[in-house]
Amino acid sequence: MPMWNPWHGCHKISAGCKHCYVYREDAAFGASVPSSEVRRTSSFNLPLKRDRKKNWKYPAGTEFALCFTSDLLIEEADEWREEIWEIIRRRRDCTFFFFTKRIERLAECLPADWGEGYDHVAIGCTVESQVYADARMPVFLSLPIKHRLVIVAPMLEKIDLRKYLDPQRIEEVSVGGESGKYARPLDFDWVLDMQAQCHEACVSFCFHQTGSYLVKDGRQYHIPREHQHSQARKAGLNTRSHDKIQ
Numbered sequence: 360m361p362m363w364n365p366w367h368g369c370h371k372i373s374a375g376c377k378h379c380y381v382y383r384e385d386a387a388f389g390a391s392v393p394s395s396e397v398r399r400t401s402s403f404n405l406p407l408k409r410d411r412k413k414n415w416k417y418p419a420g421t422e423f424a425l426c427f428t429s430d431l432l433i434e435e436a437d438e439w440r441e442e443i444w445e446i447i448r449r450r451r452d453c454t455f456f457f458f459t460k461r462i463e464r465l466a467e468c469l470p471a472d473w474g475e476g477y478d479h480v481a482i483g484c485t486v487e488s489q490v491y492a493d494a495r496m497p498v499f500l501s502l503p504i505k506h507r508l509v510i511v512a513p514m515l516e517k518i519d520l521r522k523y524l525d526p527q528r529i530e531e532v533s534v535g536g537e538s539g540k541y542a543r544p545l546d547f548d549w550v551l552d553m554q555a556q557c558h559e560a561c562v563s564f565c566f567h568q569t570g571s572y573l574v575k576d577g578r579q580y581h582i583p584r585e586h587q588h589s590q591a592r593k594a595g596l597n598t599r600s601h602d603k604i605q
């Protein structure tokens with residue numbers, strides 16, 4: 360899945376941002392511009408790139424992961440976002456996915472022809488703790504979106520999503536831990552509990568990564584970065600209740 364990062368940089372807005380990987384990676388690579396400064400990148404038009412034969416560089420059916428080093432709905436990018444919607448409209452042969460901690464801004468950021476949502480766009484609402492779940496989920500469920508995903512990452516505590524898990528409106532809940540040296544640990548029991556909630560509600564579930572520190576049966580394990588996704592997959596918790604975005 361290609362990453363399409365039309366802008367880079369973000370400012371922290373909630374508990375899950377504490378050890379944000381954008382800041383961490385910028386620091387590791389000695390970024391000359393502060394991570395909190397939001398700027399357009401050279402990949403702004405990525406989905407429209409052509410090869411030497413003038414064909415799309417990214418063929419029909421490509422799934423783009425959008426804005427993974429910022430937030431699509433951040434205020435600083437308001438003046439650029441309409442161009443992004445235009446690119447997404449031009450590439451209706453592809454699918455696009457982004458997640459956000461600013462779901463309360465979505466309504467004011469949507470294009471005029473959004474209607475009930477674009478068929479080829481999936482939106483993930485991030486809920487890292489109960490307080491953010493209770494603040495963001497009612498807003499998320501009230502918005503016109505064709506494909507809704509819930510991103511529980513970095514999961515900071517046990518979270519009860521039962522009253523929000525409507526299988527007609529939520530396609531998947533995806534859980535992950537926090538990465539990095541100072542990561543907060545993820546308790547495997549929280550993950551199992553979330554899987555059970557999804558199973559009960561007939562909503563697809565994905566444990567996408569363990570984070571750096573996983574607590575299981577009272578012991579804390581350090582999981583190296585390169586194994587965090589594979590270790591989560593090995594737990595065998597993923598369930599799919601319906602088809603992915605068409």
Ligand code: SF4
Binds near residue numbers: 375430
């Ligand atoms: S919203 Fe996402 S990208 Fe922005 S600071 Fe928080 S974790 Fe980082």
